[in-house]
Amino acid sequence: MVEDLIPEMVAICGPDAVVTDPLELRTYECDGLTAHRCAPGLVVLPETAKEIAAVVRVCARAGIPFIARGSGTGLSGGALPRTDGVLIVTSRMRKIIAIDPVSQRAIVEPGVTNLSVSTAARPFGYFYAPDPSSQVVCSVGGNVAENSGGAHCLKHGFTVHHVTGLQVVTPAGDLVWLGDGTGAAPGYDLLGAFTGSEGTLGIVTKIIVKLTKIPQLITCLLAAFQTTGAGGAAVSAIIGAGIVPAAIEMMDALAIEAAEMAVACHYPQGAGAVLVVELDGPTADVLADLAKVRALCEQSGATEIRQADDPDERAAIWAGRKSAFAAVGRISPAYIVQDGVVPRSSLGSVLDEIARLSAACGIRVANVFHAGDGNLHPLVLYDDASPEATAAAEELSGAILDLCIAHGGSITGEHGVGVDKSKYMPKMFADTDLDTMQLLRCAFDPVGLCNPGKVFPTPRLCGEVPGARRAPHPLVASGQVDQF
């Protein structure tokens, strides 16, 4: 029983770092995905890596599952607790241990917020590039678990491209370093495999990240189009011209309407779609690219183009985009935030199909997305007072993922699989693929106590002999790839 561990947890972390009160435990019952809730059996708030290692050793010995949680902003239920488990919260581990501008590295504890790394690096002329939209509160430890991206990963890459060392507590309770900070450590790239493993391979206790030089010029352009199709054509034209903007974001009419109501962002009235294109880099290069982007937007039928030349104007352009998720709450009682990816070249046809699906079932969809890398965030709007509407919304949300898979994309670009999408994994991967990934899990966590039940649908036990394949590979079945 998890309650039996309380005295040992108190001995390790101290009495004020162990939460047992049922009311207080309920504040940890979900992460950013509130549809899944479960009060943890016990919460601990350790302050050091050694304390986490000791907590994990106690759990491992007792056979009690444990789950790590950073700031709890995840959108796939990756930090969903278990009633029979211990939730290990890293929010008290908030030290920025070192900033080394010459090596372009920072060492931070897992509870440090994403934005505060950039804030600490700014006096040296650097920033931390991955910038998920929750960057004010989300933790770097959580970013590592989810391999977080953000609007600017089109040019700057994901968390995995910016981490060069991890101190982790293994599921056996050992404190181990993966990578040595150089980015060229000998041996298997366990650091790369661990990043994005959604807390199933261990708990991060220190992170060495790369710092990126603040660009000489950042500029931003807002272009309005009559349709998302025209906006999509502009995106293809920009990429086709060999330009790699820092970000290309798109919003459709419904998302624009919601943002307008929420933050009065004053995007061009009546626009069917807006594109936000941000360019960064050396001044002369940015200005040259900016002229090209303007011209390409005009050629693609832009009805209005605005340009932000200072941080305030840039913030004004981004205000609408950044508010979009929360803003749809004003036009709908409830909504599902979906996260899927399609090849950029399929954007137009996928959006058309989403519109058809939406019309067919009478459920509205507001589209907000990272257009540059084909990462869609359809917001499925419904009335949660109606069981029929709720069911229809969930069905539509799933159908959108099916579309992504059918076009050769992915069921998640940045929110993770967590508990929310593990049931879709067999649509994207064959049993043999999932079994093979499971080998990595078994190497780290043979007993299966570390964040169990996430990412994989009912995984085989380590050492279990795989059965016969139950079906052809889903991509083979759909005719997208040839038979191996």
Add this chain to the structure above:
Amino acid sequence: MDAMLTELSRACRLTRAAEDSDAVLGVTPRYVASPADAGEAGALMRVASGNDLAVVPRGLGTKLGWGTPPTRCDLVIDTSRLDKVVEHAAGDLITRVQAGVSLDRLAETAAGAHQQLSLDPPPGCPSTGTIGGVLATGVAGPRRWRYGTPRDLVIGLTLVRADGTIARSGGKVVKNVAGYDLGKLFAGSYGTLGLIVDAVMRLHPQPAAVSYAVTQRDDAQALSEAVAAVAGSELAATAIEVDRESRDGPVRIAVLLEGDPSGIAERSRLLAKLLGEGTRTGPEAPDWWGRSGPATAPGTTLVRFAFWAAALPRAFAAIDAAGHAAGVDPVITGSAATGVLYGLLGPEADPAAAAAFVSGVRAAIAAGELDAHLPGVPHQSLPPSQASAVVLTSPPEVRRSLDPWGPVPGLALMHAVKDQFDPGHIMAPGRFAGGI
């Protein structure tokens, strides 16, 4: 015809008895098989695992002399027939290629859409290796400063496990976090976890214009200051390389800029100003750039040093002290701003002296001389070592007197991963760090 050859031929039509020229670092296999597709590769691996045959994958063989010799080798799986560019989705900036496709061929395909795979060969390597080999060895040259290494550019992988199971991870979209990323795990694994059959790689647009700025410094301290100035500038260099022929000679610096022609002109001017008098700028790379081209002469010792970039002057000091003590004077070249340098000793170098040189640098690393040196940071907040010296290739005498890989952090977990993927230890046994 022996019975095993018959069985292997049933799995893969093009299977033959091996010849002396098929040897992997002196270990001659019994058979060489060239599968036509993943199905044949899977069938081969089933035969191999069923009969405890040790397998070494081989592309064009340009880096087959790297790493440690296999403890045994029965079957070489040659990827030359896995030579298809399966897909090049230019609008999505990705390509899916089979393992045996050469970098040259891939470059040609991508260039058709003004795109590139942003990887250079490291020093001493020809540019003609295969994508499978490049992934398996995880190598990268000058442009790693901007684009990273193979692990940063692989977005999907198809592999054959030791037991013949065919599996995929990732996909063909750049942004994708569904499932474990086995591409990262296999990048740099030297064939010890399984056979890479195909890979989806991220491409980049070819730059509209390039410019190199070339200059030199008299000593490592001045060099380090110049490198740090460029790396810390807003000029957004694509590569920052250094090169030194001899301990007593100057160190050359070359910086690559890529981008819009008007931007390049302006940045070249600023860069020349930053690097000072005597800086030449132009579209041509200096002849020593990346030191790629002809394959490393047999008998060359190639060592890769990695450290935090701020340790650059101390890395030079340790390399010079070790070289002086061992009586060797290696060429030093590499991507200084990323903290990666290579030491090259020609075949004429005395193997004992070459080994002493590497041991000398490792002793300095063990003594903390190449560490990050972060004031006020307790050592338990840092990795146990923050630098490494790996012998990528060398004459057998050098390998025999020291472990080419040196100390490897996290080795216990690496053994656990190996045991899961290849419980019978038939995939390139002994080729990798820690005896894996």
